[in-house]
Amino acid sequence: MAAKSLSLKQAAQHIEKLRKEIKYHEKKYYVDNDPQISDETFDLIVKELDKLEKQFPELITPESPTQRVGEQPLEGFPSVEHRTPMLSLDNCYSEEELKEFEERIEKIIPAEKIEYVAELKIDGLGISVIYRDGKFSQAVTRGDGFRGDDVTLNVKTIRSLPLLIDNTREIEVRGEAYLPFQSFQKINHERSGKGEPLFANPRNAAAGSLRLLDPEKVASRNLDAFLYSIFIEGKEESSQWKNLQILKELGFKINPQSRHCSTLKEVISFWNEWQEKREDLDYDADGIVVKINSTELQKNLGSTAKFPRWSISYKFPARQATTKITNIKIQVGRTGALTPVAILKSVKLSGTTINRSTLHNEDEIKRKDIRIGDTVLIERSGDVIPKVVSVMKERRTGKEKKFTFPPICPVCQSSTFKPEGEVISRCVNPSCRAKLRGSLLHFVSRRAMNIEGLGDSLVGQLLEKKLVKSIPDIYSLDYEKLVGLERMGPKSSQNLLEEIEKSKQRDVARLIYALGIRYTGERTAQALASHFKNLESLASASLEELIEIEDVGPKVAESIVFFFSQPENTGLMNILKKSGLNFSYKEEKREGKRPLGGQLFVLTGKLSSLSREQATEMIEDLGGTVTSSVSHKTTYVVTGDSPGSKLDKAKRLGVPTLEEKEFLKLVKKD
Numbered sequence: 001m002a003a004k005s006l007s008l009k010q011a012a013q014h015i016e017k018l019r020k021e022i023k024y025h026e027k028k029y030y031v032d033n034d035p036q037i038s039d040e041t042f043d044l045i046v047k048e049l050d051k052l053e054k055q056f057p058e059l060i061t062p063e064s065p066t067q068r069v070g071e072q073p074l075e076g077f078p079s080v081e082h083r084t085p086m087l088s089l090d091n092c093y094s095e096e097e098l099k100e101f102e103e104r105i106e107k108i109i110p111a112e113k114i115e116y117v118a119e120l121k122i123d124g125l126g127i128s129v130i131y132r133d134g135k136f137s138q139a140v141t142r143g144d145g146f147r148g149d150d151v152t153l154n155v156k157t158i159r160s161l162p163l164l165i166d167n168t169r170e171i172e173v174r175g176e177a178y179l180p181f182q183s184f185q186k187i188n189h190e191r192s193g194k195g196e197p198l199f200a201n202p203r204n205a206a207a208g209s210l211r212l213l214d215p216e217k218v219a220s221r222n223l224d225a226f227l228y229s230i231f232i233e234g235k236e237e238s239s240q241w242k243n244l245q246i247l248k249e250l251g252f253k254i255n256p257q258s259r260h261c262s263t264l265k266e267v268i269s270f271w272n273e274w275q276e277k278r279e280d281l282d283y284d285a286d287g288i289v290v291k292i293n294s295t296e297l298q299k300n301l302g303s304t305a306k307f308p309r310w311s312i313s314y315k316f317p318a319r320q321a322t323t324k325i326t327n328i329k330i331q332v333g334r335t336g337a338l339t340p341v342a343i344l345k346s347v348k349l350s351g352t353t354i355n356r357s358t359l360h361n362e363d364e365i366k367r368k369d370i371r372i373g374d375t376v377l378i379e380r381s382g383d384v385i386p387k388v389v390s391v392m393k394e395r396r397t398g399k400e401k402k403f404t405f406p407p408i409c410p411v412c413q414s415s416t417f418k419p420e421g422e423v424i425s426r427c428v429n430p431s432c433r434a435k436l437r438g439s440l441l442h443f444v445s446r447r448a449m450n451i452e453g454l455g456d457s458l459v460g461q462l463l464e465k466k467l468v469k470s471i472p473d474i475y476s477l478d479y480e481k482l483v484g485l486e487r488m489g490p491k492s493s494q495n496l497l498e499e500i501e502k503s504k505q506r507d508v509a510r511l512i513y514a515l516g517i518r519y520t521g522e523r524t525a526q527a528l529a530s531h532f533k534n535l536e537s538l539a540s541a542s543l544e545e546l547i548e549i550e551d552v553g554p555k556v557a558e559s560i561v562f563f564f565s566q567p568e569n570t571g572l573m574n575i576l577k578k579s580g581l582n583f584s585y586k587e588e589k590r591e592g593k594r595p596l597g598g599q600l601f602v603l604t605g606k607l608s609s610l611s612r613e614q615a616t617e618m619i620e621d622l623g624g625t626v627t628s629s630v631s632h633k634t635t636y637v638v639t640g641d642s643p644g645s646k647l648d649k650a651k652r653l654g655v656p657t658l659e660e661k662e663f664l665k666l667v668k669k670d
């Protein structure tokens with residue numbers, strides 16, 4: 001339909017239809033986790049609406065899905081009074097304390113049978129959102145419980161929150177805005193790339209995001225929200241459980257794990273269950289919230305000055321622990337980056353023994369005043385490497401030693417260089433052993449040349465025995481050299497040589513990635529390979545030519561030109577070519593090697609023979625995708641030891657599951 005020919009009335013009708021469609025798919029995607037159409041198709045519908053609205057700007061309303069992300073920067077966040085205080089919750093940490101909570105209630109209202117609703121306590125930020133006439137109208141942070149900040153335009157970017165609801169009464173909903181682990185890690189990864197300080201945990205990152213003055217930036221952070229309470233003007237439901245169902249019916253995202261419990265015993269088993277399974281969640285939960293189900297009983301019980309008497313939070317054991325820093329060591333990576341690592345007195349933290357923690361960089365050590373011998377609070381969130389949260393300075397004895405960051409590379413003793421405005425020092429020696437070791441490990445890694453059997457300890461031995469002095473030396477290894485090495489028998493030596501031989505035929509995209517050119521990740525390597533078709537053309541490409549390619553910015557282009565202008569790199573390429581490595585692009589072969597193309601995998605529980613990361617790599621190598629939650633679209637759920645709720649969901653949805661053995665069979669290489 002040519003939009004030009006539409007009358008205002010026709011346009012209005014068409015716009016209405018598109019908005020409804022978008023609302024439906026947004027809910028399916030963001031709330032129900034059950035997308036019905038591809039992202040591309042969805043984007044097309046949004047684009048169509050956007051185009052039509054631009055032609056008929058008088059039809060734009062603040063609730064249109066195109067208006068989620070405001071373009072104007074905010075001036076600040078006016079303070080707003082809550083209509084009823086958003087009280088915080090009393091905490092308890094043991095079963096005894098929880099039983100005391102019930103006893104206190106029984107004293108006030110004897111002879112009543114008490115039922116509960118148990119909900120996960122999401123570690124995010126309390127928010128209140130008001131709808132008027134069925135329209136998203138205002139969002140306020142919890143603040144001090146009485147007054148909060150008006151963050152309407154920022155909360156509006158949360159795609160799981162409906163902008164329109166099917167109820168015209170004045171409605172207030174409350175819930176927790178939070179950052180899923182995946183978004184949290186992405187944000188920190190970007191910050192670390194820019195040398196910006198990292199967020200300590202998802203909660204801090206969510207708080208920081210809600211207070212950004214640029215809604216477009218907030219939108220890019222991918223905040224989400226679970227709602228848990230609702231107040232409808234002039235209408236009250238009889239229980240918390242019903243309230244949750246009403247929220248769901250209106251299109252809000254409620255936490256799917258919430259449970260109606262007839263006794264306190266059931267509440268306790270809910271806690272026990274999630275205490276163990278919380279590592280499986282895509283977000284941080286630091287305990288459960290226990291609520292009396294009956295609204296009438298809630299009213300009878302009322303509140304103290306600080307807490308409601310009808311609700312309490314029962315915390316999980318902390319993911320934090322205190323321990324001592326026994327030493328600080330410097331690791332030198334492939335790019336020559338010097339990273340300080342704290343060696344810790346072993347400590348158990350949510351089931352894992354921790355004995356080291358990253359200190360990120362020199363500035364971080366200075367900022368937190370971390371010294372050798374300090375007692376520190378460490379924290380682990382999700383799958384992230386543990387880090388030092390703070391130093392317990394009150395425990396200092398005076399014997400702690402300040403750490404002096406070495407001015408030279410601890411591996412090769414060359415000088416280091418820290419570019420203006422960056423926080424990371426790097427070793428300047430191009431043939432530094434640590435760099436070579438890192439480069440070799442990168443070159444042979446699964447996503448690069450994928451030489452199986454050439455792991456950390458073997459690379460160490462090869463370097464030590466000077467059997468390998470540069471990357472191409474891998475291709476001149478022979479049986480005699482290998483067989484005498486530690487843990488290298490005749491069979492494993494033969495196998496390794498076969499793997500090395502096989503790697504010569506890999507696609508050039510892998511080779512480009514394997515070279516470890518700065519800023520050139522897998523995706524860029526792929527784009528370069530498909531554009532230039534072979535390594536020689538890439539090596540002689542000009543800056544202008546490179547910038548033309550999608551996915552290649554000026555920084556990447558400069559880095560590539562610099563790499564190939566270095567004589568040692570040209571030499572390296574010549575030797576690799578002579579060794580018989582494939583330098584050309586083989587698109588068709590790559591396609592044929594994607595037997596899991598289009599398949600969606602979800603991992604749950606602990607696998608015994610490989611880490612989650614390794615399993616993910618294997619799936620992705622074969623063209624499959626790993627997602628964090630189970631939906632109708634999931635092809636397989638791979639289950640390890642003590643699988644979590646994802647397995648339950650798979651069973652409910654009838655998604656096939658694979659045990660470790662079956663999974664290994666599926667991904668077994670040719």
Ligand SMILES: [Zn+2]
Nearest residue numbers: 409412427432
């Ligand atoms: Zn060095």
